[in-house]
Amino acid sequence: MSRTRIFVLIAIDANTVIAGAREIKNCFSAEIGRLGLSDEVQVIETGSFGPADAGVLAAVQPDGLVYGNLTMDDVPRIVAEHFVKGRVYQRRLLEGEVPPPAPDDADARHTQRHGRIVLENCGRIDPERIEEYIANDGYLGLGRVLTEMTPTQVIDEIKTSGLRGRGGAGFPTGLKWAFCAPVKAREKYVICNADEGEPGTFKDRLIMEGDPHKVLEGMAICGYAIGAARGYIYIRGEYRLSIDRMQRAIEQARKFGMLGRKLFGSDFNFNVEIRKGAGAYVCGEETALIESMEGKRGLPRLKPPFPAQVGFRGRPTNVNNVETLANVPVIMRRGGEWFRGLGTPGTPGTKVYTILGHIRRPGLIEVPTGVTLREIINEYGGGMQAGSFHMAQLGGTAGDILGAEMLDVPLDYDALQKVGHVLGSGAILIMNETVNLRDFLHVCLRFFYHESCGRCNPCRNGMRVLRDITGRLKDGCAYRDDPLLMQEVALMLKSSAFCPLGQSPAAPIMSAWRYFRDEIMLGVDAQAVRPRQPRNRRETLQAAV
Amino acid sequence: MSIAEIVDKHGNHRENLLNILHDIQDFTADNSLHQNDLQQLSQIMCLPVSEIVGTASFYTMFSLQPRGRHVIRLCESPPCYIKGADNILRALEQKLGVKVGQTTQDHMFTLETTSCLGVCGVAPAMMIDEVVYGNLTEAKVKTIIDEMMRQSA
Numbered sequence: 001m002s003r004t005r006i007f008v009l010i011a012i013d014a015n016t017v018i019a020g021a022r023e024i025k026n027c028f029s030a031e032i033g034r035l036g037l038s039d040e041v042q043v044i045e046t047g048s049f050g051p052a053d054a055g056v057l058a059a060v061q062p063d064g065l066v067y068g069n070l071t072m073d074d075v076p077r078i079v080a081e082h083f084v085k086g087r088v089y090q091r092r093l094l095e096g097e098v099p100p101p102a103p104d105d106a107d108a109r110h111t112q113r114h115g116r117i118v119l120e121n122c123g124r125i126d127p128e129r130i131e132e133y134i135a136n137d138g139y140l141g142l143g144r145v146l147t148e149m150t151p152t153q154v155i156d157e158i159k160t161s162g163l164r165g166r167g168g169a170g171f172p173t174g175l176k177w178a179f180c181a182p183v184k185a186r187e188k189y190v191i192c193n194a195d196e197g198e199p200g201t202f203k204d205r206l207i208m209e210g211d212p213h214k215v216l217e218g219m220a221i222c223g224y225a226i227g228a229a230r231g232y233i234y235i236r237g238e239y240r241l242s243i244d245r246m247q248r249a250i251e252q253a254r255k256f257g258m259l260g261r262k263l264f265g266s267d268f269n270f271n272v273e274i275r276k277g278a279g280a281y282v283c284g285e286e287t288a289l290i291e292s293m294e295g296k297r298g299l300p301r302l303k304p305p306f307p308a309q310v311g312f313r314g315r316p317t318n319v320n321n322v323e324t325l326a327n328v329p330v331i332m333r334r335g336g337e338w339f340r341g342l343g344t345p346g347t348p349g350t351k352v353y354t355i356l357g358h359i360r361r362p363g364l365i366e367v368p369t370g371v372t373l374r375e376i377i378n379e380y381g382g383g384m385q386a387g388s389f390h391m392a393q394l395g396g397t398a399g400d401i402l403g404a405e406m407l408d409v410p411l412d413y414d415a416l417q418k419v420g421h422v423l424g425s426g427a428i429l430i431m432n433e434t435v436n437l438r439d440f441l442h443v444c445l446r447f448f449y450h451e452s453c454g455r456c457n458p459c460r461n462g463m464r465v466l467r468d469i470t471g472r473l474k475d476g477c478a479y480r481d482d483p484l485l486m487q488e489v490a491l492m493l494k495s496s497a498f499c500p501l502g503q504s505p506a507a508p509i510m511s512a513w514r515y516f517r518d519e520i521m522l523g524v525d526a527q528a529v530r531p532r533q534p535r536n537r538r539e540t541l542q543a544a545v
Numbered sequence: 546m547s548i549a550e551i552v553d554k555h556g557n558h559r560e561n562l563l564n565i566l567h568d569i570q571d572f573t574a575d576n577s578l579h580q581n582d583l584q585q586l587s588q589i590m591c592l593p594v595s596e597i598v599g600t601a602s603f604y605t606m607f608s609l610q611p612r613g614r615h616v617i618r619l620c621e622s623p624p625c626y627i628k629g630a631d632n633i634l635r636a637l638e639q640k641l642g643v644k645v646g647q648t649t650q651d652h653m654f655t656l657e658t659t660s661c662l663g664v665c666g667v668a669p670a671m672m673i674d675e676v677v678y679g680n681l682t683e684a685k686v687k688t689i690i691d692e693m694m695r696q697s698a
Binding site for chain 1: 558559560561562563564566567599600603604605606607621622623624626627628659660661662663664665666667668670672675677678679680
């Protein structure tokens, strides 16, 4: 081990596996073995580096280089050129943001990683080995919490940090914990919401695949703060790799005494289990998620009572998003004040975005809150791939569609709220002029129509009406009053639907109307006449016969 | 694995119903939940069949209709749509000769659409059984299907 001079880190995540990362990794190992370099060069699996369309990625440490778009043919050349002769293989060298070499000092590491907090280890450590997480200050926050702090102090520290829920709604995390902590019950629960169903969002997946222990540590800290001894991670059934990696992480943490009984010599016990989802968008809503965890249809519950009082199994439950929990360990390690100093005052810290669509470098980025859309497109996304900026959708399908006017608004919860928008889950979909707004709107509504759970009447029927209207707009045969009716129905849903799912279509519809009124009106056929609707029961029956 | 063994593995409790259903479905040849299996499950778990079917039918990953040996799930969410998922769907329908939701004559493939698979960086994407394919083109899906047909032939 001591003679190892080169580490090759291969990113194994959902995106790179598609491009054949596992085969390339085996090929590296074989080639290195063939040349007898096994002692000097070590091949390690790691999580995502960020870029999502650069094929198979391999980082070489300590040189701090990243090769992208690797093929089988490149492997022997890289081994021969770079590892044997020490010459960089220029052909596959990746430009843009790449993970720099790992310095020993934690401060330097943070600044070098562009202030990465949540993703500090993604693409640097082997997510399947707890030793590597521990070596990078892992479980230090939990240790400090359990040996030096009371639960109230932990909650105060989170409140000081100003951390807000990263699932989309942006509710202050400290406050949420403070609701749950004083409630007396025989048992309480911490639930990690990893039912990431919002189209265009895959940050939670890459966090779990790249640094699963961070999530576990965050959950354990939360458990200590609110007095819960059990944690559950509800993961989408489609996320096989995340499930495997989290499962392995849980087993290792148990073996190393980071989960289990009497952690760090205290009286605190904490265990984590995985629950697998089965494909329902509405289960991202916390009460629907709890219903689903109880083995029922994932229908949202009436609030109040909030889960903090009556949650899983009818007991006090705290539900947090993966990214929120992944922020917790570093806050405990470095203090709430330090965290508060990052980003904007209203939304401290960083935000993980998934940037997609017609840009040069789609992928995962973590940036301080408050950067603008223009900066994200040009600096992180490498500019537009083709054509010019037409529109962007923030926060997934349930998010606002923005026009070019909004390119310079800082992205944080408060600044966006001031101009009437929400930040949402972190997906940023950039579109050029090839995308027709009316087609796009119809695709969004088709999605909502499919995912409406059917519990409440406004959503069950409203989504169908909206899907039909947007369908007519798409086909250019909408009635004259359709644009108005569409807004009316959307606003009616917003005010009357039972859960956030039903309230969602108002976001894309109303914002699209705000910025692209002309384009929507192009879908109206002035000659079209709406067929007469049956006025009463008798007419309905007659129409049916 | 028998139904009783699967229930034992997860624990005979309503909370574990989803995990149990996942396993039951994975062990069938046609990727679906069978009536008689669910009846048996209902007796073991002391739950009405209506409750079990009601729960299973709520989730898109469970099917009460027999499906093909391989389930193709094409993502139809906006990020894939703007990269041309509609063309891919047409190509798949043409190649397989079935519409969305249908199974091919030889019970090899069932074509379904799904919401976001979380690999939007390589959109358009689809999942065949456990494997995710990205950066799809019309030519590429045809090659993938051909390859799968050849392997099973």
